[in-house]
Amino acid sequence: MSKQHTEVPYGTLDLLVLKTLDAMGRMHGYALARRIEQVSGDCLQLSQGSVYPALIRLEQEGWIRTDWGISETNRKVKFFSLTKAGRKQLLVEVSNWEKATALVARFLEASS
Amino acid sequence: MTLRRAAGRLLALMRKRRLDRELENDILAHLELAERDSVARGLSPEEARSAARRNFGGIEHMKEEHRDRRSFRWIETLLRDLRYGLASLVRAPGFTAVAVGVLALGIGANVAMFSLVDAVLLKPLPFPDPDRIVYVWEVPRPGVTNATSTLDFLDWKRLSAVFEALSAEHPIAGALSGDREPAHLSGKAVTADYFRVFATSAWLGRTFRPGEDQPGAAPVLVISHAAWQTHFGGDPNILNLRPVLDGEAHQIIGVLPPGAFDRDRAEFWKPLIFTPDQHTRGFHWLEVSGRLRGGVSLTQAREQMLAIDAALTEVTPLFKRDWTITVEPLDRLLVGDTLRRSLFIAFGAAALVLLIACANVANLLLAKGAARGKEMAVRAALGASRGRLAAQLLTESLVLCLLGGVAGVALASLMIQAATPFLLQSLPYTAGVSLDFRVLAFAAAVAMGVALLAGTLPSLQTSFGNLAQTLNGSSRGSSGAHSSVRRAIVAGEVALSLVLVCGALLLFKSLLNLQQLKTGIRIENVITMSVDLPLHTYASPQRAALFYDAIVERLRATRGVAQAALTTHLPLRWIGNGEGMQVAGVEKMVNVRFKRVDPAYFSTLGIPLLAGRGIADRDRDGAPRVAVINEALAARLADVAGMKTPVGRTVRLTTPSYRTKGGSLVEVQIVGIIRSERVGSPGAPDPPVAYVALAQAPNPQVKLIIRTEAEPAAVMPGVREAVREIDPGLPLGDIATMRQIRERTLSGASRPAWLIGVFAAVAVLLAAVGLYGVLSQAVTQQHREIGIRIALGARSRDVLAHVLRNALTMVAAGLVLGTLGAVALTRVMKSLLFEVSPLDPVALAVACVAMMLIGLLAAFLPANRAARVDPVTTLREEG
Numbered sequence: 001m002s003k004q005h006t007e008v009p010y011g012t013l014d015l016l017v018l019k020t021l022d023a024m025g026r027m028h029g030y031a032l033a034r035r036i037e038q039v040s041g042d043c044l045q046l047s048q049g050s051v052y053p054a055l056i057r058l059e060q061e062g063w064i065r066t067d068w069g070i071s072e073t074n075r076k077v078k079f080f081s082l083t084k085a086g087r088k089q090l091l092v093e094v095s096n097w098e099k100a101t102a103l104v105a106r107f108l109e110a111s112s
Numbered sequence: 113m114t115l116r117r118a119a120g121r122l123l124a125l126m127r128k129r130r131l132d133r134e135l136e137n138d139i140l141a142h143l144e145l146a147e148r149d150s151v152a153r154g155l156s157p158e159e160a161r162s163a164a165r166r167n168f169g170g171i172e173h174m175k176e177e178h179r180d181r182r183s184f185r186w187i188e189t190l191l192r193d194l195r196y197g198l199a200s201l202v203r204a205p206g207f208t209a210v211a212v213g214v215l216a217l218g219i220g221a222n223v224a225m226f227s228l229v230d231a232v233l234l235k236p237l238p239f240p241d242p243d244r245i246v247y248v249w250e251v252p253r254p255g256v257t258n259a260t261s262t263l264d265f266l267d268w269k270r271l272s273a274v275f276e277a278l279s280a281e282h283p284i285a286g287a288l289s290g291d292r293e294p295a296h297l298s299g300k301a302v303t304a305d306y307f308r309v310f311a312t313s314a315w316l317g318r319t320f321r322p323g324e325d326q327p328g329a330a331p332v333l334v335i336s337h338a339a340w341q342t343h344f345g346g347d348p349n350i351l352n353l354r355p356v357l358d359g360e361a362h363q364i365i366g367v368l369p370p371g372a373f374d375r376d377r378a379e380f381w382k383p384l385i386f387t388p389d390q391h392t393r394g395f396h397w398l399e400v401s402g403r404l405r406g407g408v409s410l411t412q413a414r415e416q417m418l419a420i421d422a423a424l425t426e427v428t429p430l431f432k433r434d435w436t437i438t439v440e441p442l443d444r445l446l447v448g449d450t451l452r453r454s455l456f457i458a459f460g461a462a463a464l465v466l467l468i469a470c471a472n473v474a475n476l477l478l479a480k481g482a483a484r485g486k487e488m489a490v491r492a493a494l495g496a497s498r499g500r501l502a503a504q505l506l507t508e509s510l511v512l513c514l515l516g517g518v519a520g521v522a523l524a525s526l527m528i529q530a531a532t533p534f535l536l537q538s539l540p541y542t543a544g545v546s547l548d549f550r551v552l553a554f555a556a557a558v559a560m561g562v563a564l565l566a567g568t569l570p571s572l573q574t575s576f577g578n579l580a581q582t583l584n585g586s587s588r589g590s591s592g593a594h595s596s597v598r599r600a601i602v603a604g605e606v607a608l609s610l611v612l613v614c615g616a617l618l619l620f621k622s623l624l625n626l627q628q629l630k631t632g633i634r635i636e637n638v639i640t641m642s643v644d645l646p647l648h649t650y651a652s653p654q655r656a657a658l659f660y661d662a663i664v665e666r667l668r669a670t671r672g673v674a675q676a677a678l679t680t681h682l683p684l685r686w687i688g689n690g691e692g693m694q695v696a697g698v699e700k701m702v703n704v705r706f707k708r709v710d711p712a713y714f715s716t717l718g719i720p721l722l723a724g725r726g727i728a729d730r731d732r733d734g735a736p737r738v739a740v741i742n743e744a745l746a747a748r749l750a751d752v753a754g755m756k757t758p759v760g761r762t763v764r765l766t767t768p769s770y771r772t773k774g775g776s777l778v779e780v781q782i783v784g785i786i787r788s789e790r791v792g793s794p795g796a797p798d799p800p801v802a803y804v805a806l807a808q809a810p811n812p813q814v815k816l817i818i819r820t821e822a823e824p825a826a827v828m829p830g831v832r833e834a835v836r837e838i839d840p841g842l843p844l845g846d847i848a849t850m851r852q853i854r855e856r857t858l859s860g861a862s863r864p865a866w867l868i869g870v871f872a873a874v875a876v877l878l879a880a881v882g883l884y885g886v887l888s889q890a891v892t893q894q895h896r897e898i899g900i901r902i903a904l905g906a907r908s909r910d911v912l913a914h915v916l917r918n919a920l921t922m923v924a925a926g927l928v929l930g931t932l933g934a935v936a937l938t939r940v941m942k943s944l945l946f947e948v949s950p951l952d953p954v955a956l957a958v959a960c961v962a963m964m965l966i967g968l969l970a971a972f973l974p975a976n977r978a979a980r981v982d983p984v985t986t987l988r989e990e991g
Contacts, residue, residue, distance in 0.1 A: 048169065049139070052138060053177040056182045075137075077138060
């Protein structure tokens, strides 16, 4: 593989999941994992399975909701979509992320 | 963590299976979709499958993370351990039964004791703001409290500003009659403020209004809830009834709430109305209780009462000018020092039993752990951390202790039910003993504590076993490493048991001394009962005297009655009536206990005359007044007045009047001296007593004393018949044999002895079980060793001796420790012992020998088993 693989930065998987659901609407776990990989241009080293623990946490926080649907392989699976609270949370997470990166950027500039 | 998430996690805990199934389904769907995509991109089905798996990542790892994320992992673990612990207990029913039984005994004893201590000492009294309720006493000399007089009470009430309410009370009794069998009721005459002191309002109707204790007020009654149930069948129409009390119709204005007042001796309360001749300072008959105003301290109240006392000096009679006043909180009055100390000692004994039970269970767990060494080793080899194993073992002992706790609470409830009838007399009426929430919380705490105490060591021991050694089975040689710990535990058990046995023996010895206590009276074949003459039929003292003559004569003619006598105060009981004796040449009156008896009293009870004569038939109304004194009073007179030969001397004695509480100074001649009879509970010196002829100073309340020819209870029908013949409306109350009265007098001392005796027996039993367990285990472990020794020529006697010696070393170590403990602890009991030294060598020696014998007994079974080991079978088995 020529592309350099990066690990998912700590704590950002939630943000990625929320953002993806915001952009794509209702989807199942596989589609979600694939979508995150595709958007990252396949340079993110994501175990697809790791979206599931993230999803259950977000569901318990009330930021996403689940319902049942039929997959392309004709199996009954869970579909996930963003709730109102989830949309709000996404804004919070985005602004947190921006603050954090701005801070790091300032440090890098100052010390160069 | 947000609250919402916590709730989600808890919910997930309960939906564990469903969530696991859903996750499984999601994973399958995910892999299917991934495979389909890969196949669409041109991969072969096999390649597609492995690519899907690779991209997904570790499935099991993800599942674990999923479970961690969605719920509380430690709760899941705990639940699993609990289930596992329960299953392992079910698999070993013998072990479980013994351990739960031992724990139930230990926890049950403590729960029962705690419910007592809680009711008597810890719970607030069942009245609003109980710490504001006080009693006010006169103090003749330090440490002694005395009732007060009418005028003093009225002055206190008038002059004091520290009380919200101040009330006087006086015990009375009454005959309830009407269209029913006459009943004898105990009651209290109280001033109108009485229920304001206790801040208690009526449950039905009302309590007294101001003015209802003034002369001319209509006769009204307040009754207890229990009296309403017993005597009126809980009649809801009670407030419209006009029951006849002492021949006078009374209106019942209120029924008190159930609870504290039901346990009081009094069943009814009636207004205390002072008559003109009760307005004196010389007659001390009132107990005064008060409710302090908010914010007033006990010290402030005491100071003010002392100031009032000083202000009243001018009007105070000479003989009590140097008396002072004290204010005591209600709880001090209710819970005496002896009761407090008895409770603490009994609770301490129960705690020792619990410690022994803990030691036993720890021992059992260690033994079980030793047997499970292999299981633990295998689990450790499979990757279980030692912490996990220890936690699991600890959870197992927690399950055990919770089971023991439940059984213990059941046992405690049985114990409380069985003991309540005996306890009620010796507990204050405010104490309601029950298994309430506080007691259950205590039980739970004890069970947890026991789990930690008994479970920690075994769980560490068992989980830290050496892996390789255990699996190789190399521990099959001689006794393992745990055994020294277990032997130390057994020695500790023996030590604790010795302390308890020693304490119990001391108390029993003290009890024995009390039983042999000289009462100075005949105990066997004597029965007593009280008679209260209603004042409306027996309006004059002459009328009462006629009744005395008639009843005694009629009783003497009754079958089975050998002798009959009358008195105002039962023998062995304290004489509450104190009077003053004025002796020529002495300024201050001599305080005497005042008792009125008829001519037959001394001979019926077998009290010998030391000088002069007793009360005679000729000492009647109109004849010169006479008195007989006891030895103690003779000694006091010799001491105070230099009166060497009191017989024949004339003194002046305050004598209560017949109808009302009040009295006058009367000249009496001392005609005889009797040997002192016991007055009040043992321990105190005999008080000086003056016996006056009942016929010359009649009293409406008298006690009948009947000496019978055979079993005392058998004469009761005849006695009832006799009384009915003389006065059909007269109830007999407080029927008790002299034997019962003696028991009651001594009961303060006997109860802790029995309680601690029971605890000691349980402790010894537990120690024996512990010893047996350890030796039996040791014999099992050394089976092979013993087999070899026998094969090499050891005789079975040697083997027997070896095991017994093993036991004796443990017991001996325990006895040394225990003796030290007994020396340190029995000092605590000094105050409870009657004529026994807390370091009594006999008690200690007997306790040691008993423990030794019990140790040998417990060791004999395993020793016998060891001696009968068959070397051939043993060696073949394990070879």
